Amino acid sequence: LHAVRSRASAVLELIRDDDRPDQFEAEHPRDIAPLSAEIARLDEEIRLLDLAANPEDAGAMRARLAGLRARSWAAQNREALLAEIDRLRLVEAYRLAIASCDTRAITHQNNELTQRYMTAALQEDVVRELSGLNADRVRVTLAWRGQRAVALHHFELRDATDPTARVDDVVSEGEFGALALAAFLAEVRQQAGHSTIVLDDPVSSLDHRFRSRVAARLAEEAIHRPVIVFTHDLVFLHELEGAADRCEAALQTRHLQVGGAGVGIPVDGPPWRGMSVEDRTRELRHRLAGVRALHADGDPLIREAATRDWYGLLREAWERVVEDILFGGAILRYRHDVQTRRLVDKRIWVIEEADIRGIDRGMTRSSAWLRGHDQPQAVNEPVPTPDEMGGDLAALERWVQDLNARRRADGRPGAPGQTQ
Numbered sequence: 529l530h531a532v533r534s535r536a537s538a539v540l541e542l543i544r545d546d547d548r549p550d551q552f553e554a555e556h557p558r559d560i561a562p563l564s565a566e567i568a569r570l571d572e573e574i575r576l577l578d579l580a581a582n583p584e585d586a587g588a589m590r591a592r593l594a595g596l597r598a599r600s601w602a603a604q605n606r607e608a609l610l611a612e613i614d615r616l617r618l619v620e621a622y623r624l625a626i627a628s629c630d631t632r633a634i635t636h637q638n639n640e641l642t643q644r645y646m647t648a649a650l651q652e653d654v655v656r657e658l659s660g661l662n663a664d665r666v667r668v669t670l671a672w673r674g675q676r677a678v679a680l681h682h683f684e685l686r687d688a689t690d691p692t693a694r695v696d697d698v699v700s701e702g703e704f705g706a707l708a709l710a711a712f713l714a715e716v717r718q719q720a721g722h723s724t725i726v727l728d729d730p731v732s733s734l735d736h737r738f739r740s741r742v743a744a745r746l747a748e749e750a751i752h753r754p755v756i757v758f759t760h761d762l763v764f765l766h767e768l769e770g771a772a773d774r775c776e777a778a779l780q781t782r783h784l785q786v787g788g789a790g791v792g793i794p795v796d797g798p799p800w801r802g803m804s805v806e807d808r809t810r811e812l813r814h815r816l817a818g819v820r821a822l823h824a825d826g827d828p829l830i831r832e833a834a835t836r837d838w839y840g841l842l843r844e845a846w847e848r849v850v851e852d853i854l855f856g857g858a859i860l861r862y863r864h865d866v867q868t869r870r871l872v873d874k875r876i877w878v879i880e881e882a883d884i885r886g887i888d889r890g891m892t893r894s895s896a897w898l899r900g901h902d903q904p905q906a907v908n909e910p911v912p913t914p915d916e917m918g919g920d921l922a923a924l925e926r927w928v929q930d931l932n933a934r935r936r937a938d939g940r941p942g943a944p945g946q947t948q
Contacts, residue, residue, distance in 0.1 A: 531559055650681065653714035661741045663706035666699050683707055701733045706742075713745065722753040730757065731764050740865075743767035750777040762802045766860065800841070805852050805928060808845040812838070812921050820914040835911040836899040843894035845924060846887060853928055854879065854887070878934045886927045893920055 535558065579585040602609060651670045658664040667686040683695045696704055709730055716725060727746070731739050743764065746755050750772065759765060765781070772779040783799040784792050797807055819838055822831040851860050856874025858867050897912060912920070 647681070650714055650718060653717045654710060657710035657713045657717075657745075658707070660745055661706050661710050661738055663703060663710055663738065666695075666703050666707060668695060668707065681711075683711070702738065705730075705733045706738050709742065713749070716749070724754040724756060725749070726756045726758075728758045729760065731759070731761060739764055740767050740771075743771040744775075747771035747775050747777045747779075750779075751775060762799075765798060765802050800844075803848075805845060805848050808841070808848060809921065809925055809928075812841060812845060815841070816914060816917055816921065819917065823914050832911050833899070835917065836897055838917060839894045839896075839912075839920075840898035842920060842924070843891060843898055846890045846894060849890075849924065849928065850887060853931060854883065875935045875938045875940065877940070878931070878938050883927070883931055886923070890920070890924055890927070893923075 579589065647670070654670050655664070658666075658668075668683045669686040670681055671684045685693055685695055685698060688698075695707065699707065730746070731742050734742065746757060747768065748771075749755055757768065769779060769781075771777075781798040781802070782794050782796055783802070785795050787793050797803065797811075800808070800811065803811060815838055819831070819834045822834050851857065856870045856876065858870035858874070858876075
């Protein structure tokens, strides 16, 4: 506008003077370029506004603008984007690898084979074992589920009024232990081999209804495979010994002692409380050698204490004679049943008055010297010598030998099919 006004003033002067018309254009050129540029800008703005008035064109413009902005952001974050692309490619490779290891098809096939060939047989063995252990009073059934191609079996209550009730909520601790043992033995039946099985106190929570059944079942299994049983229950040990004897299974007993070399020292044979009369007489003779060494060269107080302890064990041996020899094992302490058939097997009728008096003499002699029986001051007798101790032990051995000899010589029949 300023340029136009300047040119208009020059035109007016030229009209008045009429001097230099030829030089006017040279001195006052028409500069329309800015106007042309503005006109062009306005024309472009008009065009864009016309486009913006059309929703479709406006959307395309906005999309193009967003694309341009995105390309600008991508250019600024190029390295981070490339790293993320590599990470996503690795994740996808992992996904494809994991998908190729999907075990669902294997699990399905395994479940089908398990149901067809294993579960039914295992169920039969479980029922058999529960009946054998006297645990079939608990109404349970064997259920299973597949997980990662592995079949997992468990017990469920059968015919329960509460569908949410679990076995361990209903049964006692002893019954639960019997169920677990039955399941284990059923699995053992399924194995083709004869590998060793090891049980740690299998009757620790079981009552007498299960003890003898468990002992009989383990003795039966010991015919086919080695069976190792750890127990501190001497009553169960006696049950095992009787069961092994009835089914003619080999039995080897060892016990653990605490000694100078440490704890858990294995020693052949049962502990003293679990020993038979024969084992006890053998142990007494072994200990007598130690007492003899103390009498030869030892402290008098220690010698007397060892002698009194020895007589305490001799008295316990006489007590075991009453159970094992006199009554032939028909009545045993802590055993729940009385095996009257043993009275016939052991020919109880051969017992004489002299046998009873012999036991009384042995018990009286042992009781006089065992620890806890104080001798009167006026007596002041020295403790028996090793020779006297040996004589007292020999009296017990002669008593046993004499009664057994008379039983073998008796002609009257004992148990059917048994020889004397």
